[in-house]
Amino acid sequence: MRRTVKIVLIWLLLILNGSSLNAAETDPLSSWNEGASKKSIVDFVTKATGEGDPDFVKPEDRIATFDHDGTLWAEQPMYFQIMFAMDRVRAMAPKHPDWKNKQPFKAVLERDTKALAALGETGFLKIIALTHTGITTDQFSKFVADWIATARHPRFNRPYTELVYQPMLELLRYLRANGFKTFIVSGGGVEFMRVFTERVYGIPPEQVVGSSGVVKYQLQAGQKPVLIKEGKIEFVNDGPGKPVGINRFIGRRPVFAYGNSDGDQQMLEWTAAGSGASFMGLVHHTDAEREWAYDRKSSVGRLNKAWDEAVKRGWTVTNMKTEWKKVFAFEK
């Protein structure tokens, strides 16, 4: 009997020892090179979760917010939601023969890159309005789900959801494993993102904050009630709208925020203005080979004022080229 007990004990010790060795070997941020960003992330999380540490953050205050386009997934050659809207225009075109000679639809149907570039914001808003309204919320979700399952990114010929950044997926998991609640706070349409955020990022619909249009409840006799998406913008969750959206949807101030453009500056300012420790980060797109390189002069995801502010205030600026071992999971 004694011998059996000893053997069992030794065996238990081996298992326990093995698993602790395993834990030490598995780096939760393995796609991040050892650099300034990784260090500042790990330092912050270590302090925030260290009981007795002056920078300890109570579990209920561990709110982390992430911009979406350009921070969690790519945003070139255009925001993916615009790519979706243009595909919708093409799908709807057979019922609208007049679009062949009418801008902005003509440019979309002919895939005329030059004309598309010239459309400007008004042209794109027209396309968004047309493809996002006059339908029920259920219909819209189905259009998005079908598109996300079948559409392919023009440069990489892969589903758009494969253009998510592997280091950021690891960061989201790392934060959650340390008791943080992760939120998306994006200028993109909230109903567009919610279709896939749970599956792709592990972020459920109610933890996604975004822009929205007016929606109206409609109940016709003998039918099931529906929510109709109307043609009026309700809320733009960008720039100074981000702290407003955070207040409205989350109701707590983040202690951790990551963005990539000037549209994220106010979210980072708001996070920095909290009473305790906080982390502010920006992704800098510097890798034209694996992804894209753009900053101060880009029309999509411009990083100019927020960059200056970050440098001035010592916020983390992540150089994608040097700090990310891997950008996309599909890279060899």
Next chain:
Amino acid sequence: MRRTVKIVLIWLLLILNGSSLNAAETDPLSSWNEGASKKSIVDFVTKATGEGDPDFVKPEDRIATFDHDGTLWAEQPMYFQIMFAMDRVRAMAPKHPDWKNKQPFKAVLERDTKALAALGETGFLKIIALTHTGITTDQFSKFVADWIATARHPRFNRPYTELVYQPMLELLRYLRANGFKTFIVSGGGVEFMRVFTERVYGIPPEQVVGSSGVVKYQLQAGQKPVLIKEGKIEFVNDGPGKPVGINRFIGRRPVFAYGNSDGDQQMLEWTAAGSGASFMGLVHHTDAEREWAYDRKSSVGRLNKAWDEAVKRGWTVTNMKTEWKKVFAFEK
């Protein structure tokens, strides 16, 4: 050695046996009498969580929404948020000597019940606007926190947060223990409720949906940024606004919804219109002794059309007097 092992084993069995006896004895809904409401709740939850059951609800779809005033806590003699606003008027009065002779403030300062009743919606909106705007979100939260900690209900002489319904606290816990995510969906102000919902109901701020005013981000040179509460109503989360609010904040359709008034009818309709099994319930205030009795003709929390609809469609209507063993935790 063998004897020691045996003793330890017997001791373990006794503990395990004891705890399983305990579990059987502890009814999670012990403040509910055995009646139609309790039965329909338990039946629904049993089916929704029974794998292989045709009414099984996937864990990610277990969304439960509760109205607040009159469903989770009392709402008489007036909505508690109006009681808060009136106390704010009294606190602000020393700096506004002209209020003594100016309605609606005069009625509030003199606690003139008759004049107060005559104020109507316009008068109350004036009081709400004045006490809820022109300040930062942080200042407002502090006012609410101070009030909730010190103010007392006129009839029961207890903090307002003690006027929460014990059976509903048990129901919230019971649902969460069965994998449901619980949300508040109320016509009340979202920033008012969020101050105490986590402590009182175990519902964190981001799971509270409510009405809101416009809020503006402001950053003055050399100062910390603030969010200013402006005088414009942004969203009224009541009646047909409830499905809209649910869509906007939660992004999923509830499978379980409880309300108590006509303002909840559309939330229940929206819940009932889902593709799978669902539960719809209404609290009927029938107990003038322990709480209040009111329904079709009440100006606060009127239950008229929604009641007819509930009867017609077989939704659960909870008779507070006969179905609740205990209304408030402080009852003997």
